[in-house]
Structure formats: structure tokens, C-alpha cells
Amino acid sequence: MENKKWFVIGLMSGTSLDGLDLVYVKIELNKGYHFEILETEAVNYSDIWKNRLKDAFGFSGEKLTFLDAQYGKFLGQQVEDFIQKKSIEKIDFIASHGHTIFHDPGRGYTLQIGNGAQLSATTKRKVICDFRTQDVALGGQGAPLVPIGDQLLFSHYDFCLNLGGFANISYQKEISRIAYDICAVNIVLNHFTRLNGLEYDDGGKMASEGKVNKDLLHELNSLGYYKEMAPKSLGYEFVIETQLPLIEKYELSLPDILATCVEHSAVQIAEIVNQVVTENEGAQYRMLITGGGAYNTYLIERIKDLCAVDVIIPSKEIIEFKEALIFALLGVLRNEGQVNCLKSVTGASHDHSGGQIYNY
Incomplete structure (x- = not known):
């Protein structure tokens, strides 16, 4: 050719x-x-x-x-x-x-x-x-x-996880590429920081100082979207109609909101990744993480703690421009x-x- x-x-x-x-x-x-x-x-x-x-x-x-x-x-x-x-x-x-x-x-x-x-x-x-x-x-x-880009350009990673407004994941299953939106991430975190005059939670520092509200975490993890089978995707509609009202009804402090939402994201990501790993016991998996959320040190720590894979944070160029x-x-x-x-x-x-x- x-x-x-x-x-x-x-x-x-x-x-x-x-x-x-x-x-x-x-x-x-x-x-x-x-x-x-x-x-x-x-x-x-x-x-x-x-x-x-x-x-x-x-x-x-x-x-x-x-x-x-x-x-x-x-x-x-x-x-x-x-x-x-x-x-x-x-x-x-x-x-x-x-x-x-x-x-x-x-x-x-x-x-x-x-x-x-x-x-x-x-x-x-x-x-x-x-x-x-x-x-x-x-x-x-x-x-x-x-x-399709993960498959053609980044196939040397087992999982490609993007942490942007939404978290989405991509991986190979036999001869097919599987991918879908997992959950809302920065679109929710930044919504609450902006209400408090901050563009974002730098490095996840405020989230790391907050306390996870177990009741809110349970409600977030119980949302119907997570029970749906792929293919599936999320939009802003889901955030404003479902997720934000649920969080707001708890009237938590900003650090507690951020801590709970970070935990929710990490839990949802881990459930997907660990299920794939369990199905292929014995293999060593590598997960590439890109998007703005790769700079949220606290979120990355929680993902590392919960996911049974090697987490790879690439160069700034790939994180931001993939x-x-x-x-x-x-x-x-x-x-x-x-x-x-x-x-x-x-x-x-x-x-x-x-x-x-x-x-x-």
C-alpha cells in the first residue's frame, strides 16, 4: 500500500x-x-x-x-x-x-x-x-x-480513559472496540467550584480535604444510567436534570461535594475496569489517562487505589491534546x-x- x-x-x-x-x-x-x-x-x-x-x-x-x-x-x-x-x-x-x-x-x-x-x-x-x-x-x-483513534494510534494500552467533562473509556474486547461514557466528572466538579468563584479545584486539593457523604454517594451510584448496557453516552441534559438536583438537595459544603463526586467517579471507573480485569485473570493491564482530570491528583490517587491496573499518565501534550x-x-x-x-x-x-x- x-x-x-x-x-x-x-x-x-x-x-x-x-x-x-x-x-x-x-x-x-x-x-x-x-x-x-x-x-x-x-x-x-x-x-x-x-x-x-x-x-x-x-x-x-x-x-x-x-x-x-x-x-x-x-x-x-x-x-x-x-x-x-x-x-x-x-x-x-x-x-x-x-x-x-x-x-x-x-x-x-x-x-x-x-x-x-x-x-x-x-x-x-x-x-x-x-x-x-x-x-x-x-x-x-x-x-x-x-x-477509533485509541484503536489506531494507542493500541499498546489496554484501556484508554479520558477524564474531561465526562469520563469515557475505550478498550478492545476480542475483535471489537468497546467504549462508552462512564460518568460526569469535570462538568460537575467545575460547576460547583465556579459557584464559589473558582474555575476548578486545583489538583483536587479541596476534594482531598472534604468528607465523603455516604448517603449521597449511594444515591449517585444508584442512578439508572449505570445499570444500562453499552453502547451509551451522556450529555449535559443528564447533569442538569438528574445529577445536580440530587447533589444540591444535600446542602453540603464545597469540599464535601467535591470529595463525594470524586469518589463517585473513581468507583464507577473501577467497577468497569475491574470487571474486565477479573474476566481475564492473570493478565497485567495498563490504562492510559488523558484529559484535564489527569491533573486532579486526588482523583488519580482514588482511581489508582480502586483499579487493579497500572495507571499511565502520559506527557502534557498527550494529556491535553489527545x-x-x-x-x-x-x-x-x-x-x-x-x-x-x-x-x-x-x-x-x-x-x-x-x-x-x-x-x-
Whole structure:
């Protein structure tokens, strides 16, 4: 097979609203897929953008459509700044995740704003985006999409765990890739710290000083989602309709809320990981952890304590930019007409190549 390579800018905005990740990467096909991260940048959202994205869940259709266009232009401007700042010359296309506002695959819809046509027009470049919609139309969850990248780029780890707004896990089971959202993590932790004037709990220090409320922990662990079989995924709807009201009714101090939510996350992660390990007794497993939660020292300690695996925390570059990197890969696969959505992961009717392409 002919060797191929692509130079791509990947964009990722997570539900925890910590900002926009940009990565400039070379992806090469040569007896498998390989990557080299060439440049990265993390752009923090201004208070204005943070509030727009947070409040968009309640916007009217007209206001949300306008925000979609505005955000597409914003993404384009950030890409242009990135290109100039890093003196980037060769770009085959931009692959953009957008920012998720709605995600309810059970009712057949998902929405990531960041209008691809606006992004393409602003940058004057080819754009591949909207990776989730087709999968939902085919009966899938539209999430998680990163596992195809775990399979193609990070197969030397037994588990790939991402700790972002939500925790999601990916692993190989016989010939199929299995992956799903486990539970809410940073989207809940950051909600409560922001109510108290802090962006996040640095290193999990406040959580480590709090006391786990056993009654709340029991209620959280008893939520119906955890009894559902995969494929399954979580959205902001689950957090605001189910999880936040449950936590708020206990009227706990901030440290106790954080301690309890961290414990809940660690317990849910451990239940999944340890079940797989038990089924394959005797094997030594390695779990790669990425996403902003990898910096929450207390959460990582609890995961290490509860999970019967070796936990690997990679370089800062991989921790922060793995998702943007993989969306660049998803763009490559879509560009080549190759599968980038796995039915074993999302539950769609068949494997397929998802994403809209805007040629400038």
C-alpha cells in the first residue's frame, strides 16, 4: 500500500468549558497510522464566550442559529491566529469537533455548534466537521468517537480513559472496540467550584480535604444510567436534570461535594475496569489517562487505589491534546472515505464514515 501523509489542524472544545484545544499534526499511513504532534495551543474562553456556551442550552432557535455562525467565525479566527503565531505553512484541512450544546441520541438528535461553512470561509481552507450527526441518524449514540483513534494510534494500552467533562473509556474486547461514557466528572466538579468563584479545584486539593457523604454517594451510584448496557453516552441534559438536583438537595459544603463526586467517579471507573480485569485473570493491564482530570491528583490517587491496573499518565501534550489529535485523525479517515465511526462503540446500524466536508 502506498504511504500517505496529511498535515491537519484539529480543534476540540470540551463540555467542561475550559477552552479550545488546537493541534497541528502530521498523520502518516505506513503499515498502520502514526502521528507526530508539531504544534499545540490551548485558548481559554473569555467570560463572554464561556457564558454564551453555557447559556446556549436555553437559547431560542434563532439565537442558537446565530451563535452557531458566530462560533464558527470565532473558531476560524483562532485557527488563523494559530497559523500565524506558529508559522504554519502546509495544511491539508481543518478537522473540527465543534462545541456540544445538545446530545440526546435516545430522542434522535445531537448538536455541535461551530458552523463549518463559516469556519471554512473565515480560514479560506477545507473543513471537515459535524462528526456525530450521521451516527445518531443511523441509530447510534454519536459518542464516543475517540475510540477509533485509541484503536489506531494507542493500541499498546489496554484501556484508554479520558477524564474531561465526562469520563469515557475505550478498550478492545476480542475483535471489537468497546467504549462508552462512564460518568460526569469535570462538568460537575467545575460547576460547583465556579459557584464559589473558582474555575476548578486545583489538583483536587479541596476534594482531598472534604468528607465523603455516604448517603449521597449511594444515591449517585444508584442512578439508572449505570445499570444500562453499552453502547451509551451522556450529555449535559443528564447533569442538569438528574445529577445536580440530587447533589444540591444535600446542602453540603464545597469540599464535601467535591470529595463525594470524586469518589463517585473513581468507583464507577473501577467497577468497569475491574470487571474486565477479573474476566481475564492473570493478565497485567495498563490504562492510559488523558484529559484535564489527569491533573486532579486526588482523583488519580482514588482511581489508582480502586483499579487493579497500572495507571499511565502520559506527557502534557498527550494529556491535553489527545482528543484534538484524534479528531484530526477522524478528519483524515473521512477525507479518505474510511470508517471513522464504529458500530461496536456507538450502536449504529453499521460502521461508517461520518462528517461534513466544506471545500473552500
